Structure formats: structure tokens, C-alpha cells
Amino acid sequence: MDVQSLSSMKSSVTTEDIVETSRRTRRIRNRSHLDTQIGVEKPNKLSEELMTCLIGIFLKLNQVSLAGKGSAVVPKHSLSCVNSKGFLSKSTFNCKAPVFSFDNTSNIDPYGILPDFDVPIRDVGPYKNFIQITRSSLDISQVSECFQAMGNLRVLMHKLCNVDLNSLAYKQKLAFWINIYNACIMHAFLLHGLPSTEEKLLALMNKAAMNVGGIVLNALAIEHFILRHPSDSKHGLTDEKEMLLRHAYGLGYPEPNVTFALCRGSWSSPALNERSCELQLRVYTPDNVVNEMGRAKVEYLEASVGVTSKKKIVVPKLLQWHMRDFADDLESLLEWIYSQLPHSCSLKRLIMACLIGETKSPFARMVEIQPYDSEFRYLLPL
Template identity: 40%
Template sequence: MTLELLAEVAVLEEEVAKLEEQVVQLRKNQYEEAIHISFFKKNLENSLDIQETHKESKNTNPNMNNHQSTHPQIKMFKTLSKISQIEYTASEKCMDTRKLQFEKGFSGDDGPNKISESILKCLMFVFARMSSNSALKMSEMLPSLAPCENPWAMDFKDPYDIFYEFENTDIGPYKYLYEVEAKTIDKNRTTISVFLAQRLKILLGKLALVDLTSVTHQEKLAFWINIYNSCLMNAFLEHGIPDTPERVVELMQEAKINVGGHLLNAFSIEHFILRLPCHVKYTSTKGFKDDELSARNTFGLELSEPLVTFSLSCGSWSSPAVRVYTASEVESELEVAKREYLQAAVGISTTKQLLMIPKLLDWYMFDFAKDMESFLDWVCLQLPTEVGKVAMTCLERKPSEPLSDRVRVSPYEFHFRYLFYK
């Protein structure tokens, strides 16, 4: 009897391993599918722009060119967006007097988690300095520094474009995030580039020597989230801002970062360390590369953490915001990241009786629920109480009406953008 049970367990383990292999392969295919959709949409938009330009060139009525939208929500959004900007020179003045404090802030504990936090802070600071959106408040990005005299400019943003089409009255903290897009990158802003480049080189050198043999699950979790985001941000600095969806995915697998003597790419970090438990034993490894399997065996978490979906950014428009995760608070930080992303990215329309969910959630739906209906219930429960109630009313339907009539999935957009917590 015992031998029979052991045999059944062995069969089940083999089946689980096969399913895990299929999951990883499916997630690779998801990126390719999203690329094709994004490419098709971009071509369609370009075609429509050309047609619109052609029509305008034939229009000789000057009054038509001065036509402005009078939609009340658009007016309100524009009004909020006109809050005064703080000039970039504010942080310039702070920079010279804070360099020593800035360097001191990076020279503390050399443990793995402190190193990962410092690398990500440094990279976020570099991108924020390169952006022409607004002034950078250094004391927010680097808490170890004394505060500058002037704060960030308070721009109200609608990062996932749900404000115009849907009835979300409050998209939460995401409306205050610092946004870095390709069009805002100013390569001439090199006032502190040499200094930051040196700091980044030192930190990456420390990362290449880290020892992760004695870290806890929470420490590993926070460490690898920070390193994933750092890996891609560093790749964009080295190889340039990607101008196609294909290039984004290429960098996810080509650009590597040295962690404790192991060269790892972003795809391996996400799918073989953060999402795939290290105890899974594969019966067939022909679909995987040696470095992917090595990463899983050496660094993989004992338990996968589905909430990393809301913390990993590949620098695309549809990605969640980037924040620095700490070992002591990582679980609560992931909960906050989940709720804030959902509040900002889920569209709710009571007039259309419609709920819009981002493609990112559609991809990882089964990490949170067994089917679409229970998944949508889960989404509503993650939203602020009153917002969740409104969302639930949008899903109410007649018994014969399919749930799909009340749900729309927004496509994944690959064009470059970072959202940073200030």
C-alpha cells in the first residue's frame, strides 16, 4: 500500500513539473502576442493620423482649427493639471551642497538588501534627472539627504487613461507619480552624470560580490524585485531607450546583471526566481536554457509570490509604478502596490455597465482566482470600499447574460515609460 502511494505521489510530482514547464512557456508566448497586437495598433494609429492630417490640410475654415473639447471631465482634468510647476533649477541648487550627503547615503550597510535598494534609488534618480517633466525633490528620492527648499511640482496624472472614458473619480496615489517618457528624456542634462555613473559602478561591483546563502524569504523577495527593476533600467541606460516592442522584449532576455558572480537577465529573474518555486523538479529541460535553470536552482524562492505582478516594471506604458522594496516591509509594500495599481488601472463605467481590466491582470488572472467570475470578485474586493461597491454593480446582470458582456480587457502598451513614487 505504501509503495502504491509513493508511486502515485511520484506521478503527481511529474505532472506538476510538466504543468510548470507549460506555464513558463505560455508566459514567454504572452509577450510575443502582446508585441503583435501593439505593432498592429501602432500602425493603425499612424494610418489614422495621416488621414486626419490630409483632411485638415483641405480645411480652409479657421474656426474649425480652433475647436476645443468641452467635455466636463476633460475640463476638470486640465484644471487640475495647471497647478504651478517648480522650476528645475531648485534641485540644481540643492545638488552641489548635497553631494557629500548623497555619497554618504550609499556607503552604509553593504548587505544584499541595502545594495539592491541603493542601486534602484540611484537609477531612479538618474532617470528623473534626465527627464524634463519637472524638478526633482532629492529628499524624497533619497531620504538620507536634507530637504531642499522647493518640493516637487504637483502634476495630476491619469497614467492609464481611464479618467476620460470611465467614471473613476479618484485613481488614488498614481495621480501624483513622477512620469518619465521617451519624449521627456533630455540627454543634455549631464550635470551629475559622471558622479552618478561612478556611484552606480561601485554599487554594481558590490552586487557582483553579494552572498545570498543565508537570507530569509522576505529578504530574497525584496532583493529580487529591486534587482529586476534595476536590471532593465540599467539596460536602457547602456543600450538606449527602446523604440519598438520587440526591442523591449529583446532587452529583457539580452541585458544582464551580475549578482554574486552569476549573470542573470530580467526574464530569468522574473520567471525562474520570483514566480517559479525552486523545489519544482523538471522531468524535461529541453525547453529551458542552462542559465535559466541555474538561476532557479541557485536563487529561486521556496514559495512563489503572485503579488510581484504589481511590483515589476519593464519600462513600458502598461507597467506598474517602480518603488524601492525593503526586506522588513516587503509584504505590506506589495499589498499597497497591488491596491494602488488596481485603483489606477481598473476602469469603471456605471452608464455602460462595464468594467475594464488591464491586460497585465488578464495574463496572471489564475494566480489570484480559479475563473473569471471569482477573479472579478477578487478585483472588486481590492478596490477602496465605495469604489468596489460601484464596480460590483457594473457586473450585475441577467442570468442569461454572459459575463464577457460586462468586461473589457485593455491591450498591453509597450512604448517606453516609467512611473516613480516621489
Template identity: 35%
Template sequence: MNTRISSNSKKPPHNGTKPDKLGRKLALLQDVENLKKKLRHEENVHRALQRAFHRPLGALPRLPPYLPQYTLELVAEVAVLEEEVVRLEEKVVNFRQEAAHISSSTTPCHEHDSASKHKHSRASSQSEFDSGSSLSRIASSRKFMSLESSSKPPQNDRALAFDTERNSTSKSLPVKKHCSTEGGGDVESEANRTSQDVLNCLISIFVRMSSSRRKTMDLSSLACSKESTFRDPYFNSNELKKRDVGAYKHLYEIEARQVDQKYRANAAFLIRRLRILLDKLASLKLDGLSHHQKLAFWINIYNSCVMNGFLQEGIPESPETTVVQMQKATIRVGGFVLNALTIEHLILRLPYHLNYTCTKSTRNDEKDICRTLGLEWSEPLVTFALSSGSWSCPALRVYTASQIESELEAAKKAYLQAAVGISAASNKLVVPKLLEWYLLDFAKEMDALLDWICLQLPDELRNEAVQCLGSKDKGPVSELVEVKPYNFSFRYLVHR
């Protein structure tokens, strides 16, 4: 097996040549990770600018707020100037039509010349006044438009040379101000707010249905100093060497034995509110959502779909029942009736630009879902955001369009810190089955996946993982790694 990565450990390996070699590999892998992030950023900017180049005249595009401020200001100014040019050229056409009409009249030549000069003088004065007004509007609106991120991207000189023939015959289209932007600055659309309300309502219902007024269980209260009382979110206390599970020790736990249908009356008001919210969800208009708005929206809808299925069908009594109910759960969104598997694999995991690569056996309705509702590009980190109510699932939380990138990054790191550890019995690195299932989203093979995992871990756990992997160089993966089986028993870990 290839040499494993390392970090600055307080306990260096006995071989004096190892620390430098492993340290260099860690640094190189970190550089690769940073370059990948930079590449994703550049690809996102390219897509945003590409969409802007193909917009209809007069419609202002949405640009990502993570572009440099001077770029946003420049493209906002260009967009306003473009609209002003079209308006002024339209006036020129009108003046030419009036001049042609006057020249065809019976007015004497000297009177005609005088009238023409008078009209020309008035037109010039008016044009200068309009131009001055437009420049003041540009200066005052520059900041506003950059905040709106509704502007035309910078173009080269050739692109800025407008097609006079086209513009002279076109009407100045009304400016459409979008309420959203691409990237981390997205505002919460009505669809996003509704998805958040639905999921928050469902979480509150399950909390109120918990028995003995034990609404939730704070794992941090169980993380005591004694080994016998330490509670691990994904393992028995004696399976792994004790470690800090990070944010997961502060989560609330909802298990099958806690939820009782007898306590449904405690949530009667919330259940009525849920019906209203689901009706609103069914009639939503999903047009015009940005990539980040779609991403946050559909993550919340997937988690709501599964959770609502458990509410309707009852808490499953066995792992097999959990899987069946999860697959049967459906939800109506914007006129579509969708199940959880469709949302996950046709909307969230299959990007929009791949909808034409579906096999011939793919049904037309599935292709329509990809084309109409799917993301513009894939986002592997949804793996750490989707919760199907199983014991091994990542924690459940409500996602927002404005913070979706940082929220997904935090979800990834928190899950890996809680679900990865060192086996107490075999001294192997234990990784969750979830990562093996979606290995190709993060690496090309298991060796590379292990390197990627180590880069995501906090320093102390990373050092332990590196030492564990480096202690058996060039051995088969089975001697280094233990994959934790997936547990389908019902449970929710909830951020509150």
C-alpha cells in the same frame, strides 16, 4: 454567469431581494479572503518550524517575529537550555574519564575514596554554580534572543528527551546568531541594502537625464476638477468614467520624450557611483537570506536590470524596441549573469520547492538557478511590483525586506485602483491585460477573478463595479468586462 458580489451601496438595485443576496456573497468572499491569509500565515509558520527541527545541534534557527511573544520567549529559553545541557553532559563525560583514570592508579583505597569524594564535591559545587549562572543568563538573554529570533521551536516531551549517547560524545557547537528573521521583521541584509542603492541610483540618473530641467511630472498637478484636464495614469480621459486614482495621482512620470542622452553629463557622478554599486552587486554573497529578504532583493534586482538596460542601450523608440531591450537586459549578481526574464520566471515566479517539477527540456543551468537562488514559496503579488518600463506596468518603487508584505499589499491595491474602472462608452468593467495574463495566480477563472478584483477596490469604486457587474446577471463575460490591451511604449511611474 454567477451572481456578482455587492456592498452597502447608497443606491440599491430595484429588485428588493438583491441587496441581501449580494451582501451575503460579499461577506462570504471576504471571509474566504481572510481564511486564505490565515492559511498562508500558518503555512509560513509551519515552514519556519520545520526548518528549525532539521537544524544542526548548536546552530540557533531563525523564527518569524509574528509568532506570539510568549512562544518566542519559550523557544529562546529551550534553545539556551539545550546548549547548557550539552555543555554540562560534556563535563560529566570529562569527570568520568578523570575518575576512571584515578581508579586505575596506585592510590590506596581510603585515599582514593577521599580524593574521589573531594573531586565529586568540587564537581557538584561547580555544576551548581554553572547551573545558577546559566539560569541568570537565560533570564537576561530571553528578551535579546526573542528580538534576534534565533531560537529553537517548542518541542514535545519526547523531543525534549535528548539522546544522551549522542550528546555525551558531541562537541558543543558555537552559537550562530543570525541577523535576520522570517516574516515582516526581517532586517536589511547587505544584499538588500545594495539592491536598494542600485535601484535608487538608477532612478536618480533617469531623473537627472530629463530634459528642460523637467525632472519629473507629478500627476496630481494634472488631476484638476475639469473633465477636459483630468489625467488618468493608464487611460485617455474619455475612456473611463472619472474616478479617484488613489496613490497613483502622486507619482512621478518619466516618459521617452523627457529623457535625453544629451543630459547624461548631469548624472556623471551618479553613473560612476552606479558602476561601483554594480561591481559590489556582482561579488555579493547570497547565502543565508530569508524568504522575505530574497523577495525584496530580487524584485529590486529585476527592476534594476531592466532600467540599467535602458540606460546602456538608450530609450527605445517604439513598443517593439522596448520589448527587445527588456529581454536583452542582463545584470551580474553574486557570480551569476542573469537576464530579466530569468529573474522573473525562474527566481520570483517559480518557487524553490517546484524546481524539480521542471520539464525534461529544462536546462541544467536553469535548474541550478531555481535551486540556488529561487524563493522558498511563490508570491503572486510580485505581479504588482515588477516594472519593465512599459506604459501599462505597475509603478516602480524600492522594496525593503522589513516591510515587504505591507509594501506588496499596498502596491496591489494602488495599482488596481488606478488600472480598473468603468467604461464611459459601454458601461463595462475595464480590467488591465496584466490581470488576464496572471489570472490563475488570483482565481480559477474570470468570474472568480472579477469577484477578487472587487474585494481589493476602495469602497466607492467597489460599489460602482458591483453595480456594473450586477446589472447584467448571467450574461457572458464579454458583456460585462473589457480587457485593456497592454501598451509596451516606454514609461516609468515612480514612487519618490
């Protein structure tokens, strides 16, 4: 899976849809004050409620599945009983401790960077406390157990059809579209099931769509036409559909850190959402979206970048795809990663030792790209 293959897939939105929505939103603005107050939803609150509802459904399906298998549901995985991809190891049934543990010192390798543990175990940051929802732990066939939540989801999606985005400021748009993107994909999993191959994941992302203010947008259109830089095109021309979407919904200027907020529900994706100081479930909010994305970035880097015993710096494919948002080449990308990590982070010291010891070697030889894994998984900071 790469950026090119994602960008080449078709969006479900049409030029006529965009033009008609633009006319409709002008009519909304021209309503009387009383009419505007009645039945008009606040977009950001609605997007937050959508995400909270969907996350609740997935957690419920996860709990139902685990309960059926006789497993306890607690927020952390024990390293001794769970392998690097979260599946039960062959020795699980011989473990004296439960399969899941509350031990705060548990250290996992959420992205399988060091599967052989050939270097001293390091702290992967807050990700060590996140729960995993995987194909083996989720049972979508039990969605009937979430009758009330599914009803609430339908109501929220109906309200989304009539939402007006014209008065949103930059941060409000940013938080709204991040939540809607993530909600699109979660909803698509509920509708179409879990994709079994990379190709099916790409197809699902094209199907992952929601009606936002009268126009149907899929996840690809939201990511590439609204949240990211304009796509490169020959002769400096931009696709008409992309241009209209950017004019109607775009942010005005892109925010590179959305890379760490957008979750495709795949193994290599960043964690789904942020958490509050009280460790309660939280989604992206307009007042704090910049700080929330910054925190998501640091936490993802701590968990997804590593240094091997051979002094290779392991960098996730996701960063290589979007390298131009942060750096000009691999050398400056490593410098950027180093600069983003907190001073207390053990990974920062490992990277510095690696860079100092290999100054005469080409930076390309120092980097190992971690392949993108499209297998289904959600990481949740609970």
C-alpha cells in the same frame, strides 16, 4: 507582448555559470570569520542603494530635459494641460495655469482607461499624485550630467559581483530580487537607449542583465526562473538551467503579488516603487516587502481597472496574463479585484453596480481587456 513571447526568449546565464557560482559560494562560506567580515556587502542594502542611485539618475535626466525645454519640474500633472498619455496637448500653450500643478484635486487617467471621459471622473487613488517620466521628458544623451551618480553606480555594480545570497531568508530574497529586476531594466535603458517598438523592448529585456554574485542574470531569468511559478513543460520535465537557478537562488515558493512590483519601464507597467509614510523615495525592503507589495497591488488596481458607461469592466492585459495567480477564470478574477479594493474606493462601488446589473450576462461580455502598451514610461510616487 505576452507571457509566452517573454518566456521563449533566451536567458544569458549558462548551466556552467550556475555550477561554478555554487562552488564559489561554498568557498565563501568556508572562509574565516575575519575574511568574511571584510569586503562582504549586505545584499538587501546593496540592492536598495542600486535602485536609489538609478532612480536618482533618471530623475536628474528628466530634470535636465525639462529644464532645457523651459518646463517647471514639480510632482504632479494638471489634467487640463496634459492628455491621457502625459504628452503636451495642442491646447497647452493656451492654458492659463502652468503645465504642471500642485493641485491635490487633480485627477488623471494614468492608463488611458476612459479616454473620452464618458463616465463621472473617479478617484484613481495615489497614482494621481505620481510623476511620469516619458520618452518626451527624458534625455538619456545628457547622462554626462550625472557623472558622480554614474561613478557610484559602477561601484555598486562591482560590489554586486561579489555578493553572497546563501544566508538570505525568504523575505530578504524577495525584496532583493525585485530590486535587482527593476535595476536591470533601468540600467539597460541607460546602456542601450529607449526601445521604439515592442520587439525592441523584448530584445532589451534579454540584454538587461547584471552580474549577481559571479553569475550574469538577465531580467527574464530573474522573473521567470526565480520570482514566478515554474514554467509548464511537456512530460513534467523542467529545463536543467531553470532547475539549477531555482535551486541556487529561488524563493522556495512563489509570491503572486510580485506582478505589481516588477516594472518593465513600459506604459502598462505598475509604478516603479513604494513610498514611505513621509512620502520619501523608497524601494522594496525585507522587513516590509509583503506590505509594500500589497500596497502596490491595491494602488495599481485602483488606477488600472475601470468601468465604462456601457457597464464594461476594463481589466489590464497584465492581469489577464497572470490571472492564474489570482483566479481560475474571468468571473473569479472580477471577484478577486473587487475583494482587493478598499471599501472607500469609488471603483469598488462601480464594479458592484456593474455586477449586480448584469447577473444574467456572461462574465466574458462584461470584461474589456486593456491592451498592453510597450511605450516607455516610469511612474514614480514622489
